[in-house]
Amino acid sequence: MSQRVTALSIIDAIVADLRRRIYQGELTQGAALTEAEVAANYDVARPTAKAAIERLVSESLLERGAHKTARVKTLGADSVRDIYFARAYLESEVVRRLARNTTVPPAAVSANAEITARTSRPATDIIEPDMMFHTALVDAMQNKRTSAMYRSLLGEVRLCMTRVQSLELLDTAQIAAEHAAILERIAAGDPEGAANVLDGHLAHARELLAAQLEAASG
Amino acid sequence: MSQRVTALSIIDAIVADLRRRIYQGELTQGAALTEAEVAANYDVARPTAKAAIERLVSESLLERGAHKTARVKTLGADSVRDIYFARAYLESEVVRRLARNTTVPPAAVSANAEITARTSRPATDIIEPDMMFHTALVDAMQNKRTSAMYRSLLGEVRLCMTRVQSLELLDTAQIAAEHAAILERIAAGDPEGAANVLDGHLAHARELLAAQLEAASG
DNA sequence: CAAGTGTACTTGTTAGACAATATTCGAGTT
């Protein structure tokens, strides 16, 4: 018995653990995950492993074609652009509407404070609070489906992050400053300005990541 | 043997047929779908039926809790509002960006022409072209993930539509006119105007549907 | 008539098996 997971639903537990291993880079991009392998690893039957794999495929953390072995999704520069444009479409509308009501989400403020507090720590430490900042913005709309859609995107974002080893190029101070600028425009009741700042913020991250991946593949 | 489905993946075929039956109102809101029942209906094993049901749950056309029978999703007025607000967030940003580039999607134009051509037909006939119009707008962004997110919303929209029997209250001429106004604002390169017209269009539909559902439940 | 209990139904998970398809490796040919 390699790893025993105990929870309400066995499949849920396996999904959670596989997700963790993918996020932590233990399972790198392109790694094969056969059903039998997963079943043996977690000491469950193959149908159970199959269900877990299918769930992760629907989360688009894994990919597989018919009759083919599932693999950890490989994200190219084009995929990153697709993801970040989708983020931009969603988030810019969100901040626009938040600015229209001048509602600054408290959770976003505290998440950004967390980032400024960690400027000297390892760069990977700011991934969590950075995502929390953006999630807080979207969640402030109090729209279940929008939040769900955004979370599905963030799963893939996280995948890019682990793929890009040298995250040192992230200037945490600058990120925090851009976040602050977004909140400031919202507080000022400036929808167009808030959307513009956010667009720039995401465009910056997007091209940074895309350039990294293009360099890695070529 | 009741119904034989023949396709590449058996599960896909069952999912497609169940989806069709839900959309066509054959399976009404709240209808129970046990695994054994589905398995017998399509002459497949229970695990196969189970997988099909789980796929529809992840599409949120069905809902079920642990150890409980799956049921066709019941949409209340609050859910409809959630769905339509999510649509509004996505689509208004889409038309804003389309207007910024003055790109009028040809597919949207022809879809709206289809609506005007059917003003005297039964109201249910305009559901399809109406959805095609909105889908065309989103697809014009050429962003795979945005399109996917939008399609997941449309599944639930379609569910509302079948739920609301008396669709006669839909004024097809007005719908077509509002669509035309959106396209006109895009062609005029007026992002703010396009977004406003679209917001109004969706708000109109939203409150119409919500009022219907509130009346039906109360 | 109300409350607790028990039974039937349904789902969660497992085991084992077979068919169909992918992949890989080897043999034969050019």
Add this chain to the structure above:
DNA sequence: AACTCGAATATTGTCTAACAAGTACACTTG
């Protein structure tokens, strides 16, 4: 020696059968 074709192997898709566990409903009992 390189390439192509074919066979062996691995992997997935699906099935049958079964048991455990949890829910819901009816039935008994107070």
